[in-house]
Structure formats: structure tokens, C-alpha cells
Amino acid sequence: DVVLTQTPPTLSATIGQSVSISCRSSQSLLHSNGNTYLNWLLQRPGQPPQLLIYLVSRLESGVPNRFSGSGSGTDFTLKISGVEAEDLGVYYCVQSTHANTFGAGTKLELK
């Protein structure tokens, strides 16, 4: 089974600070069809998760462009360029190349 390791587990940031979250896979997420099915979700307190980034780097409609995704193979990164208060919550990476696996989450807090 694929294991996704997210770091750090907790991230403290000030408003306007840029931050990055890492997601490392135990095996390559490159599918035989050439796509890499790695997505990023944000779950705000008391809410279901929402999709931010899909296929590694594609921004979901309506998501601010301060969010960006990058990576390939087994190493992926979510970057927030200028944290805003509404960005607080738990971020999850999830892969769908080999069934579906979620990372353990990264909690973004205000410093």
C-alpha cells in the first residue's frame, strides 16, 4: 500500500508569510497513462474538506492563486504565497494513482 508522509505535522505562520508543506510517497505516483494523481485538500474547522490542487499543480476553480502545487514521482509540495486568515485549517495530500491514500495532515495555525 502507498504511504504518504506529510511534513511538518504543524505549521505556525503569521499573516502574509509564505509557507510550504511536503508530501512524500512510498512509491511513484506516476500512472501508466502519464498522469500523476496527487491532490491537495484543505479542511477548515467543522467543515468537510475542499479541493485546492489536483493533478499535482492544477488549481481548482475558485481557489486563490496564492496556492500552488509542484513535484513529481514521489515528492510533492504545496506552497501558500502569503497566508491569509481564511487559510487556517488542516491540509491533506491524497493520491489516487494506486487506489486512494491520504496523508496524515498538516495543521496550519496562526503564530
Add this chain to the structure above:
Amino acid sequence: EVQLVETGGGLVQPGRSLKLSCVASGFTFNNYWMSWTRQAPGKGLEWVASITNSGGSTYYPDSVKGRFTISRDNAQNTLYLQMNSLRSEDTATYYCTRRDYGRPFAYWGQGTLVTVSS
């Protein structure tokens, strides 16, 4: 607007069964694969089951295989999750999700809470 509304959660004793439903609206239900994903209280997310748009194929992780059954009624725009032999570790909020190509977790319901306890 895509809407997914889950129902059927509640308190159930270990070893008993429960069936969840998810009514979909705002899109052509029989065009999409659907999934269930759960979240234990204060914990992370776990994929539970997926079903093809026709209902002809289903997929499960080992943690629920043989105990849970996903199904759908395309005429009623409804997704189901039959859960048997429930255990305390199945306690979670269960979310219905639409599986878009390349965007498998783009749409979520609000979830329904299942508590397995004696």
C-alpha cells in the same frame, strides 16, 4: 450546483449493521463514479469505498473489505454504504464524494456521524 446529502448515521452496537445513504443533485448522477470517505473524531481521512458510474465494479481498502458494501440506485440518484459487523474503530463521520476524472475529491457532502459503541 452539486449537492451531496448523507443520512443514516447514528449510534449502533458493535457487531451490528447500518446503512448510509447519499442523495445527489445538481448533476447527472449516472455519469460519475462515487466514493465514501470517513474521518474518525479528531483524526485524518480514510477512503472507504468507490463504485463505477454503472455500479458494475466496486473497490475497497482492506480495512473494510468483506464488511462494507457500496451500491447505487441511478434512478433515485442515491449512493449507499451497507456496513456490517461494525467495530468501535468504524466510529467516524462518513462523507459521500463525487469522483471526477483527475479530481477524485472535488465534491463532498456534509457527512453523517456513525458511532459504534455498546
